[in-house]
Amino acid sequence: MSNYADPSSLASASVSAASSLLQVSGLSKSFDNNSTPIFSDVNFSIFASQSVALIGSNGAGKSTLLRCCLRLIEPDSGSIVFDGEAIDKKSGRSLSKVRNKVGFVFQKHCLVPRLSVLSNVIHGNLAYCQGPRNWLHGFARQEVRERAMDCLAQVGLAHLATKRCDQLSGGQSQRVAIARALMQQPTILFADEPTASLDPQSGQEIMELFERLVKDNGLTLFFVSHNIEHALKYADRVLGLQERRLSLDSVTHTQSLQSLRAFYG
Ligand SMILES: Nc1ncnc2c1ncn2[C@@H]1O[C@H](COP(=O)(O)OP(=O)(O)OP(=O)(O)O)[C@@H](O)[C@H]1O
Numbered sequence: 573m574s575n576y577a578d579p580s581s582l583a584s585a586s587v588s589a590a591s592s593l594l595q596v597s598g599l600s601k602s603f604d605n606n607s608t609p610i611f612s613d614v615n616f617s618i619f620a621s622q623s624v625a626l627i628g629s630n631g632a633g634k635s636t637l638l639r640c641c642l643r644l645i646e647p648d649s650g651s652i653v654f655d656g657e658a659i660d661k662k663s664g665r666s667l668s669k670v671r672n673k674v675g676f677v678f679q680k681h682c683l684v685p686r687l688s689v690l691s692n693v694i695h696g697n698l699a700y701c702q703g704p705r706n707w708l709h710g711f712a713r714q715e716v717r718e719r720a721m722d723c724l725a726q727v728g729l730a731h732l733a734t735k736r737c738d739q740l741s742g743g744q745s746q747r748v749a750i751a752r753a754l755m756q757q758p759t760i761l762f763a764d765e766p767t768a769s770l771d772p773q774s775g776q777e778i779m780e781l782f783e784r785l786v787k788d789n790g791l792t793l794f795f796v797s798h799n800i801e802h803a804l805k806y807a808d809r810v811l812g813l814q815e816r817r818l819s820l821d822s823v824t825h826t827q828s829l830q831s832l833r834a835f836y837g
Pocket residue numbers: 603610628629630631632633634635636637
C-alpha cells in the first residue's frame with residue numbers, strides 16, 4: 573500500500589490542496605431545480621499514486637460524483653482543485669486541458685468496433701492532436717504509433733494490434749480501453765465499474781492490471797465498484813456514498829468484508 577497522509581476519517585478534506593491531486597470540498601448535486609440533492613457537502617482528497625475505491629448502493633450517486641469531479645456533470649456547488657488548479661470557474665480550452673490529464677475507463681468500453689485495436693488506442697491521443705488526419709492510424713505519426721504499441725504492451729495486447737475491436741472478448745476490449753486511456757498520459761485514471769460486465773477471472777485480471785499501473789507507473793486510480801472484495805484488495809482507500817452523504821472515507825486496511833457489507837445495510 574502507498575504511504576500517504578492519513579485519510580482514515582472524513583477529515584481528509586482538511587489536508588491542503590497542495591498535497592493532493594484531487595481535492596473536492598462541499599460538492600452538491602441535484603438534477604432538478606430545488607429537488608432533493610443526489611448528494612450534498614461531499615469532501616474528500618485523493619493523493620498521487622493512490623488507488624481509491626468509491627462504493628455505494630445503486631443510485632447512490634457514484635457515477636454522478638465521478639463526473640462532477642471533472643465537471644462533466646456540472647455540480648450545483650462546491651469547489652474542485654485538480655493538480656493544484658481550481659477548476660470551478662474554468663471553461664473551454666482551459667477546462668479541456670485539465671480533463672486531458674484524466675483517463676476514463678467505463679463499464680462499456682466504447683471502442684469503435686470496426687477499427688483495429690491500434691486505431692482505437694491512437695484515438696486516446698486525440699486530445700493532443702490538431703486536425704482530423706490523426707483519427708486514422710494510417711496517418712498518425714510514427715512516434716504516436718509507437719507510443720500506442722507501448723500502451724498496448726502495458727496491457728498485454730501488443731499481439732492483437734491489427735485485430736478489429738469487434739472480434740475481441742469483453743476482457744480484451746476493456747484492456748484496449750485502458751490502453752486508450754493510457755495513451756493520454758493521464759495523471760489519474762477514473763474508472764466507472766470497469767469490471768461490472770466481466771466474468772470474475774477477467775475482472776480480477778483487469779484489477780491486477782490497474783494495481784500494476786499504480787505500483788509500477790505511479791498512476792493514481794479512482795474507481796467505482798460494487799465489488800467490495802476488489803475495493804478491499806486493490807484500493808488503498810475506500811469512499812462510500814450513502815443517504816446523500818459521503819459517509820465513509822477510510823484506509824482499506826481498517827475495513828473488512830463484513831464492515832463494507834454492513835455499509836450497504
Ligand atoms: N442526467 C440525469 N438526470 C436526472 N437524474 C439523473 C441523471 N443521471 C443520474 N440521475 C439520477 O441520479 C441518481 C444517481 O445516479 P448515479 O448513476 O450517479 O448512481 P450510481 O451510484 O452510479 O448508481 P449505479 O450503482 O446503479 O450505477 C439516480 O437516482 C439517477 O436516476
